[in-house]
Amino acid sequence: MHLILSLLKELKHAKGIFIAGLSLLLLATAGGQLAPLLLKNIIDQDLTGLSNGLVLHHADFLRKLAIYMGLLVFAGLFRYGSFRVLIACANQVVTNLRNRAYEVMQRLPISYFDDKPAGKIATRIVNDTETLRNQFYNTLLSQIVITLIQVVFIYGVLMTLDVKVGLILLLLMPIFYGLQVLYKKATDKPMKDFYDARSDVNTLVNETMSGASIIQLYHQEEGVLKNFDQVAGKMRAADDRVVLVDSIASWTLTELLKYTVIAGILTFIGYQFLGGNLAVTAGQLFIYINYITTLFDLLGMLVRQLPNIQRSLATGRRLMELLNEEQEVDADAALEVTDGVVEFDDVSFGYDGEHQVLKHISIHANHGETVALVGHTGSGKSSIMNLLYRFYDPQEGQITIDGQKISDFSRESIRSQMGIVLQDPYLFTGTIASNVTMDKDDYSDEEVVQALEKVGAGAMLARLDKGIYEPVVEKGSAFSSGERQLIAFARTLIANPKILILDEATSHIDTETEEIIQKAMEVVKKGRTTFIIAHRLSTIQNADQILVLDAGQIIERGNHDQLMRLGGRYAEMQKIQQKV
Template sequence: MNIAIRLVSEIKHFWKLFAAGMILMLVSGFMIQGAPLIVQGVIDNLLTPVSKGAILDTGRLMNQLGLFVGLTVVGNAISYGSVRLLMHVANKVGETLRNRAYDTMQALPISYFDDKPAGKISARIVNDTETLRSQFYGTMLSNVIINLLWVVIIYVVLLSLNLWLGVALLLLIPIFIFWQKAYGKQTEAAMTDFYEAQSELNSQVNEAMNGASIIQLFGQEESMTEQFDVTAQRMLTSDLKMTKVEATMSWTLVELFKRLVLALILTTVGYYVIGGRLGITAGLIFSYVNYVERLFNALGMLVRLLPNMQRSLATGKRVYELLDQALEADSEEVLTVSAGNVVFENVSFAYKDDNWVLKNISIDAKKGQTIALVGHTGSGKSSIMNLLFRFYDPQQGRILIDGQDISNYNRESVRADMGIVLQDPYLFTGTIASNVAMDDADMPEAVIKEALEKVGASPMLERLDQGIYEPVVEKGNAFSSGERQLIAFARTLASDPKILILDEATSHIDTETEVVIQKAMDVVKEGRTTFIIAHRLSTIQTADQILVLHEGEIVERGNHQELLALGGRYADMHRLQQRVSV
């Protein structure tokens, strides 16, 4: 119930539109549901006397019929307007929830994504919020409220026409409540399984797209297809079960029950009329039949719609699980970077409990220096960079930029003067120019071209028909690894950061391309404090300081020549790579 209250409370942001829609709905409800009473009057006061020899008052008949048509048309037009308003509210609430979910995802700590499949997170933001928009808000605002309102109005009319008939028909309410609960119980498990399977399909499709080359190289197409088919079959089975229950328990049984009740009313009325014990007009019989049929239609619609709303509460729960995630505590203080000096003071860090991945790390990087981090996989190189970016904060020690403890400053400001080039650079859909400029829409074309030329991307631009405006799609897969790296270097150069991080920037390219990339690295590094994570030692021989990490500790430090002379881990790594290259 708490989820339902929270979902309903989201409407408060658009209460004026909601109130206008409800007023229009109320007006249209009275007009549409009151129109049959005019027909009753026409039958009893105009047509019945004619059957007994009276002269038909044509003018009055046309006035009454005109009033009936007018009420019906205007009532439906107002109802259309109310539905449009209420659906607009539903769309706005859905949009607000989706934007909040996306903003929350953006603000979550990196640790949240460590064990979360991307497909399931995207399903919360896209699929689940859309389900809430269409099934909860759309259904509730445009259908459930309307039908509830009509049920109330119809009962008021029936009670005013015939107290005992109205009271008798009130017995339908507990019957339909029981009916609705039975319907919901029959479909609850199937609906839950349907959405779980849908979420899994999102993850599988995402995985298949990102790993398409590996799947094909290892001949896993059939295996992946089988997994997809199994999950898709779960969706189909659940959907078929829901369809079967819906076809049986909603309209089919409702129609049967409605006909039985109408037959019972007509039989009772006919029995008493023939026996002379009940005086009832033809118009009144028309009203009874008309309103009872409308009552059943409204109650039947509620039986069909309410379970969908109840099931959407499970969807709401998943969305609020994301929205309620604890966000990173962040300061409003803005870090100002002038020189770009970076210091790690006795930093120790663990992702979980006391399982330390970094132990007593101390680094002193001055402006313009290049610091290289080397070591086997799992030695702690990437963890050091994660701390520098404030993706995580250390449990012990502190990190200073220009003498300022970064834990005291806003994360966005900490990263504002940092640039990074990854081993597999990510290019966004757009153009080469938009990927270089990133969020700077006002960056001049000349600056973009200059950055690309400086990193050695001129040959690439010359072969492209549209130059810097060449389209980039699918993460830049139309470009080679080296070309993507050059675009990434140009992006970093154009943003002019004080601190630069190069993460395995040459690991995915051939030796010939490495020469081009090395030149680009030298251009981008100039005047900046640079951290290089590298496996290829040939790329860091000119580094001012090389830190050798092993099991989270710095076990050696010095420049290339000093570490070779030391004859330790670095020297062993160098000899091994020299042997392999030969």
């Protein structure tokens, strides 16, 4: 119940639209349900009088018919208007929820994503909000609210006409509630099976698209098709069970109950007529049959729609959990960097706060120096950079830039001073120019070309018909890994950062391209503090400092010549790579 109230409170973000839609709905319901009362009056007065030989007053009769038709048109227009407005209300509420969820995701600490796949987070923001829109807010506002208001209005009219009839018909409420409970129980499992099978179908389609070449090379087409048929068959079978239950519970049983009640009313009135004790007029009989028929249709709709509301609560719970996640606290002060002197002072850190992955790390990188971090996988190289980015804060020690403790400044201002090239370069859909400038208008075409040429991408530009405006699609799949890396380097260079970080930046580049980048980097590194994480030791031989890490500790430090003379771990790694 708390969750439902939380979701209903979200309507405050579209309060004006909701009130307008509700007002239109009340007017439409009043017009639509009062129209049969006018028809009852026509039947009992004008038509009954005519059958008894009385003179029909045509002007009065036509006026009543015009009012009746006007009420129907009025109700139809207002109902259409209320439907459109309430749907707009639902869309606005869900848009607000989606935007807030996206904003919260941006402010969550990086540690939140350590054990959560990116797909799950995306599902919360995209799929869960869409499910809430379709199965909760749209259903609630465009169907449940409309239906409930009509049901209440009909019961009010019936109570006004005859209290006994109204009270008797109230017995339908527990019957339909029981039907709704049975319907939900009967459809819960097949609905779960359907969504599970749909998820499996999506997974199979993605795997087939990603692994199309492997499937064809190993002649697995028939096996893949057979597997797909089986999973799609489960999806169809689950959907068939839902349709069967839906047709029985919400149509067959509802219709049976409806016509049973109508038959009972007609039988009772028939016995009264035969006994000469008829207390119901033709108009009253019409109004009872009309309202009872409408009442059954509305209650039957509730049986079908309420389970959808209940099922959507699972997605609502997941979304609310994301919205209520504790967000990252950040400082307001902006870091200003002049020299880019970086210092780690006896820093220790663990991702879970208990098991340390970095132990007593001390680094001092002067202005313009290049510091290389080497070591086997899991030695702590990337963790050091994560602390420098302020993705995490250390449990012990402190990190400073130009003598300023970075924990006292906003993360955005710290990262704005850094140029980062990662191991796997990511290109966005757009053009080469938009990827280099990151869609900023601060750079001219000449600056973009110059940045690309500095990293050795001149040959790539020469072969492209559209130059820097060559389209980039599908993460840059039309370009080689080396070309993607060159574009990523140019992206970093044009930003002119004070601190440069290369995280395995040359691991996917061939020897020839590596040589081009190495020459360009020697120019680019001048005047900047540079950190390099590298497995290829040939790329860091000119570094001012080389730090060798093992199990989260710095076990060797010095330049290339010093470490080779030391004959320790670094020298051993060099010999192994030279043999390879």
